[in-house]
Every structure is written in structure tokens, then in C-alpha cells.
Amino acid sequence: MNMKISWFNLFKREQKTTASLARERLQVIVAHQRAGRANGLDFLPRLQQELLGVIRKYVTVGDDAIRMNVERDGGLEVLELNITLPEAAGH
Amino acid sequence: MAAIFQGDIVLSKIIVVTSGKGGVGKTTTSASFATGLAQRGHKTVVIDFDVGLRNLDLILGCERRVVFDFVNVINGEASLRQALIRDKRVEALSILAASQTRDKDALKPEGVERVLNELAQEFDYIVCDSPAGIEHGAMMAMYFADEALVVTNPEVSSVRDSDRVLGILSSKTRRAEKAQPRVKEHLVLTRYNPARVDKGEMLSVKDVQDILAIPLLGVIPESPSVLTSSNSGVPVISLDHSEAGHAYQDLVARFLGEQREHRFLTVEKKGLFGRLFGT
Numbered sequence: 001m002n003m004k005i006s007w008f009n010l011f012k013r014e015q016k017t018t019a020s021l022a023r024e025r026l027q028v029i030v031a032h033q034r035a036g037r038a039n040g041l042d043f044l045p046r047l048q049q050e051l052l053g054v055i056r057k058y059v060t061v062g063d064d065a066i067r068m069n070v071e072r073d074g075g076l077e078v079l080e081l082n083i084t085l086p087e088a089a090g091h
Numbered sequence: 092m093a094a095i096f097q098g099d100i101v102l103s104k105i106i107v108v109t110s111g112k113g114g115v116g117k118t119t120t121s122a123s124f125a126t127g128l129a130q131r132g133h134k135t136v137v138i139d140f141d142v143g144l145r146n147l148d149l150i151l152g153c154e155r156r157v158v159f160d161f162v163n164v165i166n167g168e169a170s171l172r173q174a175l176i177r178d179k180r181v182e183a184l185s186i187l188a189a190s191q192t193r194d195k196d197a198l199k200p201e202g203v204e205r206v207l208n209e210l211a212q213e214f215d216y217i218v219c220d221s222p223a224g225i226e227h228g229a230m231m232a233m234y235f236a237d238e239a240l241v242v243t244n245p246e247v248s249s250v251r252d253s254d255r256v257l258g259i260l261s262s263k264t265r266r267a268e269k270a271q272p273r274v275k276e277h278l279v280l281t282r283y284n285p286a287r288v289d290k291g292e293m294l295s296v297k298d299v300q301d302i303l304a305i306p307l308l309g310v311i312p313e314s315p316s317v318l319t320s321s322n323s324g325v326p327v328i329s330l331d332h333s334e335a336g337h338a339y340q341d342l343v344a345r346f347l348g349e350q351r352e353h354r355f356l357t358v359e360k361k362g363l364f365g366r367l368f369g370t
Binding site: 017018019020022023025026027029030033034037 | 246247250251254255258261262288290291292293294295298301302303
């Protein structure tokens with residue numbers, strides 16, 4: 001009986017269960033949600049959207065033109081903002 | 092002892108039952124949790140914050156006794172005494188129904204606070220049954236809370252919504268705004284089906300606990316008696332032969348500080364027939 005169950009599980013483990021898929025997807029989603037709201041910075045996605053809007057008044061850029069990164073060093077927080085302009089922009 | 096006495100003032104606890112997602116068992120949990128606290132002798136009031144779509148009164152079987160509601164009290168059209176409904180089965184339990192006709196904005200923050208303060212004079216526990224979503228009604232149910240029962244189904248959208256709600260509890264509540272100790276969060280996992288967990292078809296308790304990272308207060312097994320008890324307007328905790336009811340009894344005991352093992356997490360042992368022919 002026990003043998004039978006363990007063999008059964010052995011074969012089953014080869015393909016991923018939907019529950020483990022659910023777990024993996026949620027781990028990514030929740031990590032993302034939490035990164036956004038860490039230390040009250042849940043406005044970052046909105047800030048990113050608004051900045052994109054402002055930049056697009058002057059140049060045409062894609063959705064990934066802005067990279068934001070928050071770094072913490074002791075009590076200090078640094079918001080790093082990278083805006084990639086298209087090569088022909090300006091001139 | 093439920094209440095902490097400071098001189099003559101009874102400090103009551105405000106507990107919100109919330110989830111983000113609808114249909115996961117908030118009202119079922121609110122009704123059974125409040126009933127359980129009252130069965131143990133604590134003066135308890137449960138408030139329906141779902142203005143426009145009330146249903147707590149139905150689950151507690153007092154829908155025909157609703158005369159005045161929460162919004163009436165907020166607007167000064169009725170006194171608390173007039174609006175509170177005393178439960179017929181459990182003496183220490185009172186219900187404050189939601190309004191069926193007004194819109195959610197009727198829950199003005201100052202009004203809600205005044206009613207909660209008034210209830211705190213009389214009750215040990217104030218249980219706030221939140222509506223689904225994260226609109227005004229849900230925000231109001233959460234805002235004044237000291238503790239929160241986060242009701243979650245072992246299912247992706249429910250877990251994600253619960254995490255969003257945890258974000259709100261830690262940033263948009265009175266405790267967060269006044270830099271007081273944070274709202275104490277409890278995970279309540281409902282509609283749990285151990286057989287499907289075994290088959291790898293459902294997230295396990297451990298999965299959900301790992302993802303949400305808050306202490307587990309109770310696991311309520313999926314059970315036909317949740318529906319049948321709502322049919323008859325009796326909270327499932329009051330049924331004698333219901334696993335879900337027993338799980339709620341355990342949950343209340345744990346909330347009050349008792350140590351109790353979690354039950355109903357594994358598939359029931361098979362009988363002779365199952366042992367002979369099952370895998």
C-alpha cells in the first residue's frame with residue numbers, strides 16, 4: 001500500500017501541478033505589489049505614467065523609456081530615474 | 092477578560108473582516124466570528140458596512156427585524172438604541188444593519204467614528220463586516236480597525252486581493268496615519284478542500300501563508316453546511332455537526348488566546364471500503 005502511494009507520487013511529480021503554478025505566479029505578483037508600496041512609495045507606478053506623459057509632449061518614447069529604481073542606504077532613500085531618449089531625438 | 096479596563100472606561104476592540112475579493116466568505120465569517128465571541132460572554136456588535144447591498148441580516152436571520160440602520164444612526168435619524176437589533180439566540184450579540192437604499196458615500200468618516208465611539212461605551216468587540224472591493228465602504232470598514240481578519244480563498248485572485256488589502260491596512264488606516272502600532276492582521280483561509288490540495292489542484296495552507304506572510308487564525312473547510320445554514324438564517328458556528336462550524340469555534344478560541352491545533356487540514360481517513368478499493 002505505502003509502496004504504491006510513493007510510486008504514484010514519484011510519477012506525479014514529473015509534471016507540475018496547477019497548484020504549484022498558482023504559487024509561483026502569486027509569488028511574482030505579490031513581490032511586485034509589495035515592492036511598489038514599500039515605505040509608502042505606492043505612488044511610483046502613477047509617477048512613472050505621469051512622467052511618461054510629460055516626456056511624450058516633446059519626444060516619442062516607448063512605455064519602457066523610464067526606469068525607476070529606489071535605493072535605500074541607512075535612513076536615506078534615493079529615487080533613481082533613467083529616461084532613455086530615442087537616438088534621433090532633438091537633432 | 093475581553094476588555095481592558097482603564098478606570099471606568101471600557102476599551103473595546105474594533106475588528107474588520109475584509110478580503111478585497113467578493114464571495115470569499117466575509118459575511119459568513121463576520122456572522123460566525125461575532126456569534127462565537129458573544130457565545131463566550133463578550134458583548135459584541137457586528138456592523139454591516141455594505142451600504143446598498145446588505146446581507147449580514149439574512150445570514151443572522153434577523154432581516155425582518157431591521158427598522159433603522161447604520162446610515163440612519165449616522166444621519167441622526169435614529170438613535171443607536173433604536174437601530175441595534177438584539178440577537179434572538181445569543182444574548183450578548185447585537186447587529187447594526189446596513190442601509191438598503193442609500194449610496195456608499197452616506198458613510199461619512201466623522202459619522203462612522205462617532206457611532207463607533209458610542210458603541211465602544213457598551214461593547215467589548217465591534218466587528219465590521221466590510222463590503223467587497225476597495226471603495227469607500229470598504230475603506231471605512233478598515234479605517235478605524237485595531238485588528239483585521241483577512242478572509243482568503245486558496246485561489247489566485249483572492250490571494251492577490253488579500254495582499255492588496257494588507258497594503259491598505261498598513262498605510263490607509265487610522266493606526267497608520269497616526270503612527271500607532273499597526274493593525275494586527277489574521278489570516279482566515281476559507282473554502283479549503285484538503286482532497287484537492289492533495290491532488291495538487293489547490294494552494295495549500297502553507298502556500299498561502301508563505302505568500303501573504305501573516306499569522307494564520309483559522310482554516311475553514313469547504314462545507315455544504317455554509318449554504319444550508321444561510322438558507323435558515325443561522326450562522327454556521329451555531330450548528331452542532333458542521334466541520335465549518337467547529338473550525339469557526341476553534342478560530343474564535345484562538346482569537347481569544349487559547350491554543351488550539353488546526354483541524355480539517357487533511358483528507359478524512361477512509362472507511363473500510365475506501366481502504367480496500369482506494370489508492
